[in-house]
Amino acid sequence: MGTIDHCTTSASELSDSLRTFGAVLKALRDEARLTQEEFAPRVSYSSAYIAKIEQGKRFPPRELVERSEDVLGPLAARVLAAAARSLTRRVGLASWFQHWAAIEEEAVSLYAYECRVVPGLLQPEEYIRALFRRHLPPLSDEQSEQQVAGRLARQSHLTERPNTEFCFIIEEALLRRGFGGPEVTKALLDHLLAQGRLRNVEIQMMPIEQPEHSGFEGPMYLAETPDSRWVGYVEGHEASMLITSPKASSAMLRRYGRMRSQALSHQDTASLLEQMRGAL
Known part of the structure:
Protein backbone atom coordinates (compact mmCIF):
# COMPACT_ATOMS: atom_id res chain seq x y z
CA MET A 1 0.00 0.00 0.00
CA ARG A 85 -12.47 15.38 11.64
CA SER A 86 -10.94 18.81 11.03
CA LEU A 87 -7.52 17.45 11.92
CA THR A 88 -6.42 16.02 8.60
CA ARG A 89 -2.72 16.83 8.97
CA ARG A 90 -0.07 16.91 11.69
CA VAL A 91 2.08 20.00 12.09
CA GLY A 92 5.60 19.39 10.79
CA LEU A 93 4.93 15.80 9.68
CA ALA A 94 4.80 14.78 6.02
CA SER A 95 1.32 13.70 4.96
CA TRP A 96 2.51 10.26 3.81
CA PHE A 97 4.04 9.66 7.26
CA GLN A 98 0.99 10.52 9.33
CA HIS A 99 -0.70 7.10 9.49
CA TRP A 100 2.48 5.59 10.89
CA ALA A 101 2.87 8.53 13.31
CA ALA A 102 -0.55 7.70 14.78
CA ILE A 103 0.51 4.07 15.29
CA GLU A 104 3.86 5.18 16.71
CA GLU A 105 2.13 7.26 19.39
CA GLU A 106 0.21 4.23 20.67
CA ALA A 107 2.84 1.50 20.27
CA VAL A 108 3.82 -0.58 23.29
CA SER A 109 6.98 -1.71 21.47
CA LEU A 110 8.73 0.10 18.63
CA TYR A 111 11.62 -1.36 16.61
CA ALA A 112 13.64 0.41 13.93
CA TYR A 113 16.47 -0.53 11.59
CA GLU A 114 18.14 2.19 9.52
CA CYS A 115 20.98 2.21 7.00
CA ARG A 116 20.30 5.65 5.43
CA VAL A 117 20.15 8.14 8.29
CA VAL A 118 19.91 7.87 12.07
CA PRO A 119 16.24 7.18 13.02
CA GLY A 120 14.24 10.36 13.57
CA LEU A 121 13.49 9.55 17.20
CA LEU A 122 17.24 9.58 17.93
CA GLN A 123 18.31 12.65 15.95
CA PRO A 124 19.64 15.67 17.87
CA GLU A 125 18.54 19.09 16.65
CA GLU A 126 21.89 19.77 14.96
CA TYR A 127 21.57 16.60 12.90
CA ILE A 128 17.94 17.34 12.01
CA ARG A 129 18.83 20.81 10.76
CA ALA A 130 21.74 19.42 8.74
CA LEU A 131 19.33 17.00 7.06
CA PHE A 132 16.77 19.63 6.12
CA ARG A 133 19.45 22.05 4.88
CA ARG A 134 20.31 19.38 2.30
CA HIS A 135 16.73 18.57 1.35
CA LEU A 136 15.95 18.56 -2.37
CA PRO A 137 13.98 20.35 -3.58
CA PRO A 138 15.10 23.02 -1.08
CA LEU A 139 12.75 23.91 1.76
CA SER A 140 11.81 27.46 2.74
CA ASP A 141 12.85 28.63 6.20
CA GLU A 142 9.25 28.24 7.40
CA GLN A 143 8.97 24.71 6.01
CA SER A 144 12.29 23.73 7.55
CA GLU A 145 11.31 25.06 10.97
CA GLN A 146 8.01 23.17 10.82
CA GLN A 147 9.83 19.95 10.02
CA VAL A 148 12.40 20.47 12.79
CA ALA A 149 9.68 21.23 15.35
CA GLY A 150 7.63 18.22 14.30
CA ARG A 151 10.55 15.83 14.58
CA LEU A 152 11.67 17.17 17.95
CA ALA A 153 8.10 16.88 19.26
CA ARG A 154 7.98 13.19 18.29
CA GLN A 155 11.09 12.52 20.36
CA SER A 156 9.17 13.16 23.57
CA HIS A 157 7.80 9.62 23.14
CA LEU A 158 11.07 8.25 24.55
CA THR A 159 10.72 10.06 27.88
CA GLU A 160 6.95 10.45 28.19
CA ARG A 161 6.26 6.74 27.65
CA PRO A 162 8.68 4.89 29.95
CA ASN A 163 6.70 1.66 29.62
CA THR A 164 7.16 1.52 25.86
CA GLU A 165 10.14 -0.50 24.60
CA PHE A 166 12.21 1.28 21.94
CA CYS A 167 14.83 -0.73 20.04
CA PHE A 168 17.08 0.70 17.34
CA ILE A 169 19.61 -0.96 15.05
CA ILE A 170 21.85 1.55 13.30
CA GLU A 171 24.55 0.88 10.73
CA GLU A 172 28.01 1.83 12.00
CA ALA A 173 28.70 3.47 8.64
CA LEU A 174 26.12 6.17 9.42
CA LEU A 175 28.16 7.30 12.43
CA ARG A 176 31.50 7.03 10.60
CA ARG A 177 30.25 9.13 7.70
CA GLY A 178 30.69 12.45 9.48
CA PHE A 179 27.44 13.80 8.06
CA GLY A 180 27.11 17.54 8.64
CA GLY A 181 30.70 17.93 9.84
CA PRO A 182 32.55 17.32 13.13
CA GLU A 183 30.25 19.42 15.34
CA VAL A 184 27.13 17.64 14.10
CA THR A 185 28.82 14.28 14.60
CA LYS A 186 29.82 15.20 18.16
CA ALA A 187 26.25 16.26 18.94
CA LEU A 188 24.96 13.02 17.42
CA LEU A 189 27.28 10.78 19.43
CA ASP A 190 26.53 12.66 22.66
CA HIS A 191 22.81 12.38 22.00
CA LEU A 192 22.93 8.66 21.25
CA LEU A 193 24.88 8.03 24.44
CA ALA A 194 22.35 10.04 26.46
CA GLN A 195 19.29 8.38 24.90
CA GLY A 196 20.86 4.96 25.30
CA ARG A 197 20.94 5.48 29.08
CA LEU A 198 17.13 5.57 29.22
CA ARG A 199 15.82 2.31 30.66
CA ASN A 200 13.29 1.81 27.87
CA VAL A 201 15.72 2.49 25.00
CA GLU A 202 18.10 -0.02 23.45
CA ILE A 203 20.53 1.01 20.72
CA GLN A 204 22.58 -1.54 18.78
CA MET A 205 25.18 -0.83 16.14
CA MET A 206 25.51 -3.08 13.11
CA PRO A 207 29.24 -3.46 12.39
CA ILE A 208 30.57 -2.41 9.00
CA GLU A 209 31.93 -5.92 8.62
CA GLN A 210 29.14 -8.43 9.18
CA PRO A 211 29.11 -11.30 6.63
CA GLU A 212 25.81 -12.66 8.01
CA HIS A 213 23.92 -9.35 7.77
CA SER A 214 20.17 -10.06 7.35
CA GLY A 215 19.13 -6.48 6.62
CA PHE A 216 19.78 -6.52 2.89
CA GLU A 217 16.11 -5.73 2.14
CA GLY A 218 16.57 -2.26 3.59
CA PRO A 219 15.30 -0.09 6.46
CA MET A 220 12.22 -1.14 8.38
CA TYR A 221 10.08 -0.10 11.31
CA LEU A 222 7.88 -2.34 13.44
CA ALA A 223 5.30 -1.44 16.07
CA GLU A 224 3.39 -3.58 18.54
CA THR A 225 -0.09 -2.14 19.05
CA PRO A 226 -1.95 -2.08 22.39
CA ASP A 227 -3.98 -5.12 21.24
CA SER A 228 -0.73 -7.08 20.67
CA ARG A 229 -0.69 -6.89 16.86
CA TRP A 230 2.50 -6.11 14.93
CA VAL A 231 2.49 -3.57 12.10
CA GLY A 232 5.37 -2.84 9.73
CA TYR A 233 6.34 0.33 7.92
CA VAL A 234 8.80 1.22 5.15
CA GLU A 235 9.32 4.49 3.33
CA GLY A 236 11.40 6.29 0.75
CA HIS A 237 11.27 9.19 -1.73
CA GLU A 238 8.12 10.77 -0.30
CA ALA A 239 6.16 7.54 -0.39
CA SER A 240 5.40 5.00 2.30
CA MET A 241 3.93 1.55 2.80
CA LEU A 242 2.12 0.37 5.90
CA ILE A 243 2.30 -3.41 6.32
CA THR A 244 -0.65 -4.82 8.25
CA SER A 245 -0.65 -8.40 6.95
CA PRO A 246 0.16 -10.69 9.92
CA LYS A 247 2.24 -12.94 7.66
CA ALA A 248 4.31 -10.05 6.25
CA SER A 249 4.79 -8.31 9.59
CA SER A 250 5.78 -11.64 11.16
CA ALA A 251 8.47 -12.09 8.50
CA MET A 252 9.78 -8.58 9.24
CA LEU A 253 9.83 -9.35 12.94
CA ARG A 254 11.85 -12.51 12.31
CA ARG A 255 14.38 -10.59 10.22
CA TYR A 256 14.65 -7.94 12.90
CA GLY A 257 15.26 -10.58 15.55
CA ARG A 258 18.04 -12.09 13.47
CA MET A 259 19.66 -8.68 13.01
CA ARG A 260 19.59 -8.04 16.76
CA SER A 261 21.70 -11.16 17.19
CA GLN A 262 24.11 -9.97 14.48
CA ALA A 263 24.55 -6.40 15.78
CA LEU A 264 26.71 -5.31 18.68
CA SER A 265 25.02 -5.55 22.06
CA HIS A 266 23.62 -2.43 23.69
CA GLN A 267 26.57 -2.35 26.10
CA ASP A 268 29.19 -2.90 23.37
CA THR A 269 27.49 -0.25 21.26
CA ALA A 270 27.74 2.27 24.12
CA SER A 271 31.44 1.45 24.52
CA LEU A 272 32.09 1.96 20.81
CA LEU A 273 30.16 5.25 20.85
CA GLU A 274 32.34 6.41 23.74
CA GLN A 275 35.47 5.51 21.76
CA MET A 276 34.24 7.30 18.66
CA ARG A 277 33.33 10.38 20.70
CA GLY A 278 36.75 10.42 22.37
CA ALA A 279 38.50 10.21 19.01
CA LEU A 280 36.91 13.45 17.73
Whole structure:
Protein backbone atom coordinates (compact mmCIF):
# COMPACT_ATOMS: atom_id res chain seq x y z
CA MET A 1 0.00 0.00 0.00
CA GLY A 2 2.23 2.80 -1.24
CA THR A 3 0.90 6.37 -1.18
CA ILE A 4 2.12 9.76 -2.28
CA ASP A 5 0.17 12.69 -0.88
CA HIS A 6 1.28 16.31 -0.95
CA CYS A 7 0.45 18.45 2.09
CA THR A 8 -1.46 21.65 1.27
CA THR A 9 -2.69 22.71 4.70
CA SER A 10 -0.80 25.67 6.19
CA ALA A 11 0.94 25.53 9.55
CA SER A 12 -1.29 28.29 10.94
CA GLU A 13 -4.45 26.38 9.96
CA LEU A 14 -3.08 23.25 11.58
CA SER A 15 -2.16 25.05 14.79
CA ASP A 16 -5.60 26.66 14.98
CA SER A 17 -7.28 23.27 14.46
CA LEU A 18 -5.20 21.67 17.18
CA ARG A 19 -6.01 24.47 19.62
CA THR A 20 -9.70 24.24 18.73
CA PHE A 21 -9.77 20.50 19.36
CA GLY A 22 -7.96 21.02 22.65
CA ALA A 23 -10.45 23.68 23.73
CA VAL A 24 -13.38 21.39 22.86
CA LEU A 25 -11.88 18.53 24.85
CA LYS A 26 -11.27 20.80 27.84
CA ALA A 27 -14.83 22.15 27.72
CA LEU A 28 -16.30 18.66 27.60
CA ARG A 29 -14.05 17.49 30.41
CA ASP A 30 -14.99 20.51 32.53
CA GLU A 31 -18.69 19.86 31.81
CA ALA A 32 -18.21 16.35 33.18
CA ARG A 33 -16.56 17.93 36.25
CA LEU A 34 -13.35 15.97 35.82
CA THR A 35 -9.84 17.28 36.32
CA GLN A 36 -7.08 16.28 33.92
CA GLU A 37 -5.73 13.99 36.63
CA GLU A 38 -9.12 12.27 36.93
CA PHE A 39 -9.89 12.13 33.22
CA ALA A 40 -6.49 10.91 31.94
CA PRO A 41 -6.36 7.43 33.53
CA ARG A 42 -9.95 6.76 32.49
CA VAL A 43 -8.92 7.09 28.83
CA SER A 44 -5.56 5.34 29.40
CA TYR A 45 -3.27 8.35 28.95
CA SER A 46 -1.11 10.38 31.30
CA SER A 47 -2.39 13.71 32.62
CA ALA A 48 0.66 15.43 31.07
CA TYR A 49 -0.29 14.02 27.66
CA ILE A 50 -3.91 15.17 28.00
CA ALA A 51 -2.66 18.62 29.06
CA LYS A 52 -0.61 18.92 25.88
CA ILE A 53 -3.55 17.88 23.72
CA GLU A 54 -5.78 20.49 25.40
CA GLN A 55 -3.06 23.10 24.84
CA GLY A 56 -2.93 22.25 21.13
CA LYS A 57 0.63 20.90 21.40
CA ARG A 58 -0.10 17.26 20.56
CA PHE A 59 -2.12 15.64 17.80
CA PRO A 60 -4.87 13.58 19.51
CA PRO A 61 -4.68 9.83 18.85
CA ARG A 62 -7.68 8.27 17.16
CA GLU A 63 -8.43 6.07 20.16
CA LEU A 64 -9.02 9.10 22.40
CA VAL A 65 -12.47 9.78 20.91
CA GLU A 66 -13.54 6.14 21.33
CA ARG A 67 -12.28 5.94 24.91
CA SER A 68 -13.92 9.26 25.80
CA GLU A 69 -17.42 7.98 25.08
CA ASP A 70 -17.54 5.82 28.21
CA VAL A 71 -16.18 8.70 30.30
CA LEU A 72 -17.91 11.78 28.84
CA GLY A 73 -21.00 10.19 27.28
CA PRO A 74 -22.14 9.53 23.67
CA LEU A 75 -23.15 13.14 22.92
CA ALA A 76 -19.78 14.50 24.04
CA ALA A 77 -18.03 11.80 22.01
CA ARG A 78 -19.92 12.88 18.87
CA VAL A 79 -18.90 16.50 19.46
CA LEU A 80 -15.29 15.42 19.96
CA ALA A 81 -15.40 13.26 16.82
CA ALA A 82 -16.65 16.25 14.81
CA ALA A 83 -13.74 18.34 16.09
CA ALA A 84 -11.33 15.53 15.26
CA ARG A 85 -12.47 15.38 11.64
CA SER A 86 -10.94 18.81 11.03
CA LEU A 87 -7.52 17.45 11.92
CA THR A 88 -6.42 16.02 8.60
CA ARG A 89 -2.72 16.83 8.97
CA ARG A 90 -0.07 16.91 11.69
CA VAL A 91 2.08 20.00 12.09
CA GLY A 92 5.60 19.39 10.79
CA LEU A 93 4.93 15.80 9.68
CA ALA A 94 4.80 14.78 6.02
CA SER A 95 1.32 13.70 4.96
CA TRP A 96 2.51 10.26 3.81
CA PHE A 97 4.04 9.66 7.26
CA GLN A 98 0.99 10.52 9.33
CA HIS A 99 -0.70 7.10 9.49
CA TRP A 100 2.48 5.59 10.89
CA ALA A 101 2.87 8.53 13.31
CA ALA A 102 -0.55 7.70 14.78
CA ILE A 103 0.51 4.07 15.29
CA GLU A 104 3.86 5.18 16.71
CA GLU A 105 2.13 7.26 19.39
CA GLU A 106 0.21 4.23 20.67
CA ALA A 107 2.84 1.50 20.27
CA VAL A 108 3.82 -0.58 23.29
CA SER A 109 6.98 -1.71 21.47
CA LEU A 110 8.73 0.10 18.63
CA TYR A 111 11.62 -1.36 16.61
CA ALA A 112 13.64 0.41 13.93
CA TYR A 113 16.47 -0.53 11.59
CA GLU A 114 18.14 2.19 9.52
CA CYS A 115 20.98 2.21 7.00
CA ARG A 116 20.30 5.65 5.43
CA VAL A 117 20.15 8.14 8.29
CA VAL A 118 19.91 7.87 12.07
CA PRO A 119 16.24 7.18 13.02
CA GLY A 120 14.24 10.36 13.57
CA LEU A 121 13.49 9.55 17.20
CA LEU A 122 17.24 9.58 17.93
CA GLN A 123 18.31 12.65 15.95
CA PRO A 124 19.64 15.67 17.87
CA GLU A 125 18.54 19.09 16.65
CA GLU A 126 21.89 19.77 14.96
CA TYR A 127 21.57 16.60 12.90
CA ILE A 128 17.94 17.34 12.01
CA ARG A 129 18.83 20.81 10.76
CA ALA A 130 21.74 19.42 8.74
CA LEU A 131 19.33 17.00 7.06
CA PHE A 132 16.77 19.63 6.12
CA ARG A 133 19.45 22.05 4.88
CA ARG A 134 20.31 19.38 2.30
CA HIS A 135 16.73 18.57 1.35
CA LEU A 136 15.95 18.56 -2.37
CA PRO A 137 13.98 20.35 -3.58
CA PRO A 138 15.10 23.02 -1.08
CA LEU A 139 12.75 23.91 1.76
CA SER A 140 11.81 27.46 2.74
CA ASP A 141 12.85 28.63 6.20
CA GLU A 142 9.25 28.24 7.40
CA GLN A 143 8.97 24.71 6.01
CA SER A 144 12.29 23.73 7.55
CA GLU A 145 11.31 25.06 10.97
CA GLN A 146 8.01 23.17 10.82
CA GLN A 147 9.83 19.95 10.02
CA VAL A 148 12.40 20.47 12.79
CA ALA A 149 9.68 21.23 15.35
CA GLY A 150 7.63 18.22 14.30
CA ARG A 151 10.55 15.83 14.58
CA LEU A 152 11.67 17.17 17.95
CA ALA A 153 8.10 16.88 19.26
CA ARG A 154 7.98 13.19 18.29
CA GLN A 155 11.09 12.52 20.36
CA SER A 156 9.17 13.16 23.57
CA HIS A 157 7.80 9.62 23.14
CA LEU A 158 11.07 8.25 24.55
CA THR A 159 10.72 10.06 27.88
CA GLU A 160 6.95 10.45 28.19
CA ARG A 161 6.26 6.74 27.65
CA PRO A 162 8.68 4.89 29.95
CA ASN A 163 6.70 1.66 29.62
CA THR A 164 7.16 1.52 25.86
CA GLU A 165 10.14 -0.50 24.60
CA PHE A 166 12.21 1.28 21.94
CA CYS A 167 14.83 -0.73 20.04
CA PHE A 168 17.08 0.70 17.34
CA ILE A 169 19.61 -0.96 15.05
CA ILE A 170 21.85 1.55 13.30
CA GLU A 171 24.55 0.88 10.73
CA GLU A 172 28.01 1.83 12.00
CA ALA A 173 28.70 3.47 8.64
CA LEU A 174 26.12 6.17 9.42
CA LEU A 175 28.16 7.30 12.43
CA ARG A 176 31.50 7.03 10.60
CA ARG A 177 30.25 9.13 7.70
CA GLY A 178 30.69 12.45 9.48
CA PHE A 179 27.44 13.80 8.06
CA GLY A 180 27.11 17.54 8.64
CA GLY A 181 30.70 17.93 9.84
CA PRO A 182 32.55 17.32 13.13
CA GLU A 183 30.25 19.42 15.34
CA VAL A 184 27.13 17.64 14.10
CA THR A 185 28.82 14.28 14.60
CA LYS A 186 29.82 15.20 18.16
CA ALA A 187 26.25 16.26 18.94
CA LEU A 188 24.96 13.02 17.42
CA LEU A 189 27.28 10.78 19.43
CA ASP A 190 26.53 12.66 22.66
CA HIS A 191 22.81 12.38 22.00
CA LEU A 192 22.93 8.66 21.25
CA LEU A 193 24.88 8.03 24.44
CA ALA A 194 22.35 10.04 26.46
CA GLN A 195 19.29 8.38 24.90
CA GLY A 196 20.86 4.96 25.30
CA ARG A 197 20.94 5.48 29.08
CA LEU A 198 17.13 5.57 29.22
CA ARG A 199 15.82 2.31 30.66
CA ASN A 200 13.29 1.81 27.87
CA VAL A 201 15.72 2.49 25.00
CA GLU A 202 18.10 -0.02 23.45
CA ILE A 203 20.53 1.01 20.72
CA GLN A 204 22.58 -1.54 18.78
CA MET A 205 25.18 -0.83 16.14
CA MET A 206 25.51 -3.08 13.11
CA PRO A 207 29.24 -3.46 12.39
CA ILE A 208 30.57 -2.41 9.00
CA GLU A 209 31.93 -5.92 8.62
CA GLN A 210 29.14 -8.43 9.18
CA PRO A 211 29.11 -11.30 6.63
CA GLU A 212 25.81 -12.66 8.01
CA HIS A 213 23.92 -9.35 7.77
CA SER A 214 20.17 -10.06 7.35
CA GLY A 215 19.13 -6.48 6.62
CA PHE A 216 19.78 -6.52 2.89
CA GLU A 217 16.11 -5.73 2.14
CA GLY A 218 16.57 -2.26 3.59
CA PRO A 219 15.30 -0.09 6.46
CA MET A 220 12.22 -1.14 8.38
CA TYR A 221 10.08 -0.10 11.31
CA LEU A 222 7.88 -2.34 13.44
CA ALA A 223 5.30 -1.44 16.07
CA GLU A 224 3.39 -3.58 18.54
CA THR A 225 -0.09 -2.14 19.05
CA PRO A 226 -1.95 -2.08 22.39
CA ASP A 227 -3.98 -5.12 21.24
CA SER A 228 -0.73 -7.08 20.67
CA ARG A 229 -0.69 -6.89 16.86
CA TRP A 230 2.50 -6.11 14.93
CA VAL A 231 2.49 -3.57 12.10
CA GLY A 232 5.37 -2.84 9.73
CA TYR A 233 6.34 0.33 7.92
CA VAL A 234 8.80 1.22 5.15
CA GLU A 235 9.32 4.49 3.33
CA GLY A 236 11.40 6.29 0.75
CA HIS A 237 11.27 9.19 -1.73
CA GLU A 238 8.12 10.77 -0.30
CA ALA A 239 6.16 7.54 -0.39
CA SER A 240 5.40 5.00 2.30
CA MET A 241 3.93 1.55 2.80
CA LEU A 242 2.12 0.37 5.90
CA ILE A 243 2.30 -3.41 6.32
CA THR A 244 -0.65 -4.82 8.25
CA SER A 245 -0.65 -8.40 6.95
CA PRO A 246 0.16 -10.69 9.92
CA LYS A 247 2.24 -12.94 7.66
CA ALA A 248 4.31 -10.05 6.25
CA SER A 249 4.79 -8.31 9.59
CA SER A 250 5.78 -11.64 11.16
CA ALA A 251 8.47 -12.09 8.50
CA MET A 252 9.78 -8.58 9.24
CA LEU A 253 9.83 -9.35 12.94
CA ARG A 254 11.85 -12.51 12.31
CA ARG A 255 14.38 -10.59 10.22
CA TYR A 256 14.65 -7.94 12.90
CA GLY A 257 15.26 -10.58 15.55
CA ARG A 258 18.04 -12.09 13.47
CA MET A 259 19.66 -8.68 13.01
CA ARG A 260 19.59 -8.04 16.76
CA SER A 261 21.70 -11.16 17.19
CA GLN A 262 24.11 -9.97 14.48
CA ALA A 263 24.55 -6.40 15.78
CA LEU A 264 26.71 -5.31 18.68
CA SER A 265 25.02 -5.55 22.06
CA HIS A 266 23.62 -2.43 23.69
CA GLN A 267 26.57 -2.35 26.10
CA ASP A 268 29.19 -2.90 23.37
CA THR A 269 27.49 -0.25 21.26
CA ALA A 270 27.74 2.27 24.12
CA SER A 271 31.44 1.45 24.52
CA LEU A 272 32.09 1.96 20.81
CA LEU A 273 30.16 5.25 20.85
CA GLU A 274 32.34 6.41 23.74
CA GLN A 275 35.47 5.51 21.76
CA MET A 276 34.24 7.30 18.66
CA ARG A 277 33.33 10.38 20.70
CA GLY A 278 36.75 10.42 22.37
CA ALA A 279 38.50 10.21 19.01
CA LEU A 280 36.91 13.45 17.73
